[in-house]
Amino acid sequence: MQAIPWWAREGFWAKTAVFVTALSFVILIWLTFDTMKQIMAGSVRVPDYSVINQRISYVADDERGYQVPKIGPEEPLFGKKLTEEEAAALVRKGKLVIQGRNCMNCHTLLGNGAYFAPDLTKAWLDPAWGAATIREQLMVQFLMDPTNNARTFGSGRKMPNLKLTEDEAKAVVAYLKWMSAIDTNGFPYNFKPIPQGGE
Amino acid sequence: MTRVGVLDSSNLTGGQRLAVKYFTVALVLFGAQILFGLLAGLQYLKPDFLYGVLDFNVNRMVHINAMVVWMLYGFLGSVYWLMEDEAQHPVVGLKLGEIAFWVLTLAVTVVVLVYLFVQYGPGDIKTIWFINEGREYIEAPRWADIGIVVVVLVFYFNVLATFIKGRFTGIGGVIVLDLFALAGLYLAGMFFTPNISIDQYWWWWVIHLWVEATWEVLVGAIMAWGLMKTLGVSRRIVQTWLYIEVALMFGSGILGLGHHYFWIGTPDYWFEIGGFFSALEPIPLVAMVVHSLYDAGKHHMKSSNHPALAWLIAHAFGNFLGAGVWGFMHTLPQINLYTHGTQWTPSHGHLAFFGAYATINIAFFYLAAQQWRGNVYMGAGIAGAWRWKWALTLLSVGVLGMTMALLIAGYEQSFIERAINGSTWAGYFEAQNHPWFQQAMWWRQIFGWVTAAGYLLLVWDLLAIGAGETRTATRVGHESEEAEAGAEAAPATA
Numbered sequence: 001m002q003a004i005p006w007w008a009r010e011g012f013w014a015k016t017a018v019f020v021t022a023l024s025f026v027i028l029i030w031l032t033f034d035t036m037k038q039i040m041a042g043s044v045r046v047p048d049y050s051v052i053n054q055r056i057s058y059v060a061d062d063e064r065g066y067q068v069p070k071i072g073p074e075e076p077l078f079g080k081k082l083t084e085e086e087a088a089a090l091v092r093k094g095k096l097v098i099q100g101r102n103c104m105n106c107h108t109l110l111g112n113g114a115y116f117a118p119d120l121t122k123a124w125l126d127p128a129w130g131a132a133t134i135r136e137q138l139m140v141q142f143l144m145d146p147t148n149n150a151r152t153f154g155s156g157r158k159m160p161n162l163k164l165t166e167d168e169a170k171a172v173v174a175y176l177k178w179m180s181a182i183d184t185n186g187f188p189y190n191f192k193p194i195p196q197g198g199e
Numbered sequence: 200m201t202r203v204g205v206l207d208s209s210n211l212t213g214g215q216r217l218a219v220k221y222f223t224v225a226l227v228l229f230g231a232q233i234l235f236g237l238l239a240g241l242q243y244l245k246p247d248f249l250y251g252v253l254d255f256n257v258n259r260m261v262h263i264n265a266m267v268v269w270m271l272y273g274f275l276g277s278v279y280w281l282m283e284d285e286a287q288h289p290v291v292g293l294k295l296g297e298i299a300f301w302v303l304t305l306a307v308t309v310v311v312l313v314y315l316f317v318q319y320g321p322g323d324i325k326t327i328w329f330i331n332e333g334r335e336y337i338e339a340p341r342w343a344d345i346g347i348v349v350v351v352l353v354f355y356f357n358v359l360a361t362f363i364k365g366r367f368t369g370i371g372g373v374i375v376l377d378l379f380a381l382a383g384l385y386l387a388g389m390f391f392t393p394n395i396s397i398d399q400y401w402w403w404w405v406i407h408l409w410v411e412a413t414w415e416v417l418v419g420a421i422m423a424w425g426l427m428k429t430l431g432v433s434r435r436i437v438q439t440w441l442y443i444e445v446a447l448m449f450g451s452g453i454l455g456l457g458h459h460y461f462w463i464g465t466p467d468y469w470f471e472i473g474g475f476f477s478a479l480e481p482i483p484l485v486a487m488v489v490h491s492l493y494d495a496g497k498h499h500m501k502s503s504n505h506p507a508l509a510w511l512i513a514h515a516f517g518n519f520l521g522a523g524v525w526g527f528m529h530t531l532p533q534i535n536l537y538t539h540g541t542q543w544t545p546s547h548g549h550l551a552f553f554g555a556y557a558t559i560n561i562a563f564f565y566l567a568a569q570q571w572r573g574n575v576y577m578g579a580g581i582a583g584a585w586r587w588k589w590a591l592t593l594l595s596v597g598v599l600g601m602t603m604a605l606l607i608a609g610y611e612q613s614f615i616e617r618a619i620n621g622s623t624w625a626g627y628f629e630a631q632n633h634p635w636f637q638q639a640m641w642w643r644q645i646f647g648w649v650t651a652a653g654y655l656l657l658v659w660d661l662l663a664i665g666a667g668e669t670r671t672a673t674r675v676g677h678e679s680e681e682a683e684a685g686a687e688a689a690p691a692t693a
Contacts, residue, residue, distance in 0.1 A: 008439065009439070010369065010435060010438050010439045010442060013439055013442035013443050013446060014369065014442045016442070016443075016446045017442045017443075017445040017446040017449070020446045020449060020450040021445070021446070021449040021450070021453070024449055024450055024453035024454055025449075025453055027454060028453055028454060028456065031468075031472070032400075034466070035400065035460070035465050035466060035469075036397070036400075038465070038466050039394070039396040039397055039400065039464050039465055039466075040394070040397070041393075041394050045396070045464050045465075045466065046394060046396050046464050049393070088393070091393050092393040093322055094322075094393075095391075095392075095393040095395070095398075096322040096323055096324065096326070096327070096391075097321075097322030098322075098333065099322075099326070099327060099331075099332060099333030099334065099391075100319055100320045100321060100322045100323070100326035100327070100330070100331065100333055101319045101322070101333070102256045102257070102260060102318070102319050102331055102333050102338070103256075103333065104333060104334065104335050105255070105256035105257070105259045105260045105335065105338075106254075106255055106256045106259070108540040109395060110395060110396075110399060110462055110463045110464070111462050111463075111539040111540030112335065112399060112402075112463070112540065113335055113540075114255075114256070114259050114335070115540065115541065115542055115544070115545065116239075116242070116243070116255045116256075116259070118624045118627040118628070119540055119622065119627070122622070123624075126623055126624050127623055127625070128623065128624040128625055147251075151624075152246075152628075153624065153625060153627075153628030153629075153632070154628065154632055155246065155628050155631050155632055156246040156247065157246040157631075158246065158250065160250065160251055160254040160256075161251070162319060168321070168322050171322065175393075179395060182395070182396060182464040183464060184462045184463065184464055185461060185462055185467050185470075186536065187461070187462035187536060187539065188617065188621065188622030189536050189537065189617065189621070189622070190617070190618070190621035190622070191621045191622050191623065192620075192621045192623055
């Protein structure tokens, strides 16, 4: 019987497994610290919550080869400019409503979730709302009574009535506006945003 | 006294009796997964079906949660099943383990009832604590999260203490370290933040580092034990393979996490890291196929439990095909830009979860059925063997059929919605309404029914297999034990 070569021994592979795992994990932790810095609200990639006071558009970036969000002039949501704290509270409320109503088991947000209903990453910028001036009101109406304001696009799929109050619907709209300002590396690609005038 | 061919709990050890409880609940939840999957699938075809009563989001949530939970029940059961044999010691703290099982099962029942009958709550933190956390796969409310952590800690104590009191094998060591990581990672999903980029960053720690890292390693260890039991493969060989697989799995899977960080607001260096390491992820899965087929061939397919071995082989192939090939197909960012958030993902998800995890759990259900009937004979020529063969065939064909149908739907969606229409809502619905998409969804539903038929047959077979059989199981392992002794002696004499 021949001796087992070093590269086929249990001990060698046990040590390799521990080393590789530990090294990978250390690298992941290090990258996590860097990523966290870059995705805090108020960073370059993920804007402050008060961005909902401004116009948000999605424009081509020739250098990067895809579209990126662009923060434009002042354009407060529901006609009222909010302080940073008020905006943060409203967006927080919007996220709580989105989680509490289980939106992600029909929709995707940033492409994650279920596939029964459209992606919401750029819902704020979707041309389906017709005109930028009326969209926030249409969105609130739709969210509060999606059965009677159904937008099925011929699919027969209707959003169920999840009994959102007006405050909850407005918070969701604020959330969607804020989310549309996140730099998602060009996802969704080749998106055709709603015309907002002056672009 | 052993009673062959009769379902008798006295044929089982304490740990095995607890394992069987976990397996029973797992099997029930597997049925729930299929049932709610069928309901959700039908809503694609008939959108008014159960509208306003059990909407798609509820059915889909129960579908995926039942899946996650039955997999976990299967894993916990499998570890209880093999632990005493592996550690050569009775389970330490078995009574505590029993209590933990009942607490967990009660909690799961309450969570499901709340999902079904309460469904959603107002937009405040109380909803997250008591109704629904609203985050895919980990929707369980916070109170249940804490309960799960407590139960898992009890389980972890059982495992650790048993191996410490008994003996620490390579398989035992991998299980103990892996379960520590698996339990710890769950904590990464237990917080609320309004910032969706941070939310999804940590959410993927739970989801990806479970299913593409710690779960894979856990089933690798369970598989190693399974191959020793069913084929009599030598411990030295399975453990060396296990370490290789751990190195490859964690070496690719931990940083492969980056393939979920392409589009959620995270920096673009994840393109390179995620693309490169996730492209390596299929390698350990190839190794597993080679390993199991080599072992099976070397032992001339002579096994102590034919259905279990067949499901272990199905696991090796299913893991490679579903997790490896189907994952690789859309993992590079240049492709994922178009496929992310389309039916490509469920195509991959269905085959990967079935191939990697359902299969190996079912293999252990058969090991349990065999022992429960007094280590009954389960080799060639058993009565009613058509049942397990058809259950395996129908389940595999059903899931493969759903996978192919969803892939076609995914292709169509990527082209029409993404590439042509730029992902607007109008583009989304144009793709959903397209006859090719609709046809694919009908085929998915048909293969869903095939899967359901396979499940019913599986349940029948697990209840009936070995009944009335008087022979005991074929003994395997003599040759390998001798070979092992020879191999271990070799370095000293070389």
